[in-house]
Amino acid sequence: MAKSEMLQTAERGASISKKAPHEKYLEAFRIMLQTRIFEEKLASLYRGGLITGGVYLGKGQEAVSVACGIFLQKGDVFAPLIRDQAGRSAFGEPLIDVARTYLGSRSGPMRGRDGNIHRGCPKAGQLAMISHLGAMVSVVVGKLMAKRMKGEKGFIGLTTIGEGGMQTGATHEGMNIAAVEHVPLVMVATNNHYAYSTPNDRQFACADLVDRAKGYGYEGSSVDGTDLAQCLEVIGAAVKRARAGRPPQLVVTSTLRLAGHGEHDDASYVTEDIRREPFAKDALQRTEQFILEHELLDRAGLQQIRAEITAEVDEAVSTAQQEDAPVGSEEDWCAVSTRALADRPSLAE
Amino acid sequence: MSVTYLEAIREAQAKLLREDDRVFIYGQDIAGKFGGAFKATKGLAEQFPGRVLNTPISEDAMVGTAIGAAMEGMRPIVEMQFADFSSIALNQILNNAGTQFWRTQTPCPITVRLPSGGTKGSGPFHSQSMEGIYSHYPGLVVLTPATVEDAYTMLIDAVAIDDPVIYCEHKYLYYHLKADALPTEKLPIGKARVVRPGRDLSIVTNSAMVHEALAVAQQFSAEGIEIEVVDLRSVKPLDTDTVLASVARTGRLLCVGEAFPWGGVTAEVIARVASEGFHLLDAAPARINAKDTPIPYHPNLWSEHRPNAKTIAAKARQVLQE
The missing domain is CATH 3.40.50.970 (Thiamin diphosphate (ThDP)-binding fold, Pyr/PP domains)
Incomplete structure (x- = not known):
């Protein structure tokens, strides 16, 4: 990501006179803002009928997600889920990959074979999630074991999950095997209080999901997912502990999903009471407010960053929109990489 | 050794x-x-x-x-x-x-x-x-x-x-x-093997059922009926060519599988032969699988649940008589 001049100046300024609460605070804020602007664009494309399939937003979870990606380095493994645009960007996913995948460009990483948030670039350490929640946890474990077998050092893996995904068998098996294999895993579980439409009292009955850390042999911590400084602090510390060889880390964050499950969903089931809870605050708004109050940036500076991001987003979207869609007649329809072993009964042709 | x-x-x-x-x-x-x-x-x-x-x-x-x-x-x-x-x-x-x-x-x-x-x-x-x-x-x-x-x-x-x-x-x-020893040669993955050449009927099968089929072929040989046995080896990809070539020689097909009867390998083989080699068939292709129940514990039930030399032979006779 090209860092704006304004931001660089602001960071320099901040480090001198007005100290940001975390060294990555402004960088993280910019990614959060980029995520929000980009996702609003995606939502509007969806409403205009220009995106086929679903659109899934991370609205309200940008602070947690950006903190998941921003501490990762080359050689690390990131297995994001559906509300992790900010984390994906922080770990280096180019915006054009997102635009191409959502808009179905044949030039995108998934080439029209898969869409929306089911994208990734395993070679760059970003795994492509499958929809079955918890399935990626053990895949990260395998990546980390292989790195260790190959003699690599200093790497970690980070995966995200929600309070709904925490209830699957795959999550349980994956969390347990990570501890058994002593791999450097950070698992960030965001309790956004609704799994699609289902509230917490029908997902789990324990007092706090972080209590599970002990049961799995993890080190657990909790954080207010609407507070960027805290997210950076707590998730950053968990990443550091994993890198130092501590047991797997479970970080449980609390937020409210400020959108539907996907853009097809009006989230009318979210109660007024829950919207008044502290965890229902908008993390991005809080961050902006903090930045202005503490004069890390002024309004003009914010405005300039917003304009820069809007231009970047528009460029990614218009590039992807001009690209060709995949064509069935040019698709090779071969699901195995060993082409000689493709099963092609002539009756299917 | x-x-x-x-x-x-x-x-x-x-x-x-x-x-x-x-x-x-x-x-x-x-x-x-x-x-x-x-x-x-x-x-x-x-x-x-x-x-x-x-x-x-x-x-x-x-x-x-x-x-x-x-x-x-x-x-x-x-x-x-x-x-x-x-x-x-x-x-x-x-x-x-x-x-x-x-x-x-x-x-x-x-x-x-x-x-x-x-x-x-x-x-x-x-x-x-x-x-x-x-x-x-x-x-x-x-x-x-x-x-x-x-x-x-x-x-x-x-x-x-x-x-x-x-x-x-x-x-x-x-x-x-x-x-006798570990092999020094191999057939590539994706190729079926004709394990016993024949003239009158092709039994296409895989895994342990290959041996049941061979026992049946041996038994029929004494009567002058030559059954060809094809071991699929690889189920996917499926070597349709070898199967069709066998059916071209014999004109009759019986598929044998140990799996449950609904769908599966035997159904796939028959579907391919029926659609691509219908002209090669002198009789309706047949198949025999395990029964459509969970696999029973007791040996008396188990041996009747899966295809065995007796049930395969009976089915083979039906196909031969058609």
């Missing part, structure tokens, strides 16, 4: 571990002195420290872990304790491993060993033949070795393949099949 089907599997794994640093074996009870529920890895953990690893009872995570390791350049072999338990890992195998290359262009070279098929007294949950389920989904290679030689060479080939491979080893054959 003689070598059993089970020993061939163990020897193949020893060779793979010896010659390829990327190989490790991951499964339940496979390490230490124990060496697996069937001893398919006996001695290997001691010989190759850190590369034959016991796992928790977590079939989903075992395969998920193998997928991650394979994407990172390793060649993991997962041993399921019984094929039946791989149902717990269906999601990882079908949705994660099977879609990975198609979606991300990242090869996912895992080999999942499934101790498959029935033995006396094993009952509903330790007897299943699951090759049909795995073959139904895209992105997987599905193998069912029926001989000591194939057990050895096909496992070595499986690990070399850049795609997920489901390797169905038949538990009944573990101790019952013996060869």
Whole structure:
């Protein structure tokens, strides 16, 4: 990501006179803002009928997600889920990959074979999630074991999950095997209080999901997912502990999903009471407010960053929109990489 | 010297571990002195420290872990304790491993060993033949070795393949099949083998049923009826050409499978022959499978549940008389 001049100046300024609460605070804020602007664009494309399939937003979870990606380095493994645009960007996913995948460009990483948030670039350490929640946890474990077998050092893996995904068998098996294999895993579980439409009292009955850390042999911590400084602090510390060889880390964050499950969903089931809870605050708004109050940036500076991001987003979207869609007649329809072993009964042709 | 089907599997794994640093074996009870529920890895953990690893009872995570390791350049072999338990890992195998290359262009070279098929007294949950389920989904290679030689060479080939491979080893054959020595030649993956040439009827089958079919062919030969037996070896890809060539010689087809009767390998073979080789057939193609119930525990019931030499012979006679 090209860092704006304004931001660089602001960071320099901040480090001198007005100290940001975390060294990555402004960088993280910019990614959060980029995520929000980009996702609003995606939502509007969806409403205009220009995106086929679903659109899934991370609205309200940008602070947690950006903190998941921003501490990762080359050689690390990131297995994001559906509300992790900010984390994906922080770990280096180019915006054009997102635009191409959502808009179905044949030039995108998934080439029209898969869409929306089911994208990734395993070679760059970003795994492509499958929809079955918890399935990626053990895949990260395998990546980390292989790195260790190959003699690599200093790497970690980070995966995200929600309070709904925490209830699957795959999550349980994956969390347990990570501890058994002593791999450097950070698992960030965001309790956004609704799994699609289902509230917490029908997902789990324990007092706090972080209590599970002990049961799995993890080190657990909790954080207010609407507070960027805290997210950076707590998730950053968990990443550091994993890198130092501590047991797997479970970080449980609390937020409210400020959108539907996907853009097809009006989230009318979210109660007024829950919207008044502290965890229902908008993390991005809080961050902006903090930045202005503490004069890390002024309004003009914010405005300039917003304009820069809007231009970047528009460029990614218009590039992807001009690209060709995949064509069935040019698709090779071969699901195995060993082409000689493709099963092609002539009756299917 | 003689070598059993089970020993061939163990020897193949020893060779793979010896010659390829990327190989490790991951499964339940496979390490230490124990060496697996069937001893398919006996001695290997001691010989190759850190590369034959016991796992928790977590079939989903075992395969998920193998997928991650394979994407990172390793060649993991997962041993399921019984094929039946791989149902717990269906999601990882079908949705994660099977879609990975198609979606991300990242090869996912895992080999999942499934101790498959029935033995006396094993009952509903330790007897299943699951090759049909795995073959139904895209992105997987599905193998069912029926001989000591194939057990050895096909496992070595499986690990070399850049795609997920489901390797169905038949538990009944573990101790019952013996060869003089490990093979020095091999037939490539994806090729079926005519194990007995014939003239009057083709029996197309796989895994342990190859041996039941051979017994029937032997019995008919005494009456002057020559049955050709085709061992599919690889269920996916399916060697339709070899099957059609056999039917072209005999004009009659009987498919035999140990799996449940709805759909599956026998249905697929018949569908292909009926649609591509209808003109080759002198009689309606037939098939015989296990019965459509869970696999029974008691030997008296079990031996009637699966196709056996008697029921195969009766079916063969029907097809021959048509």
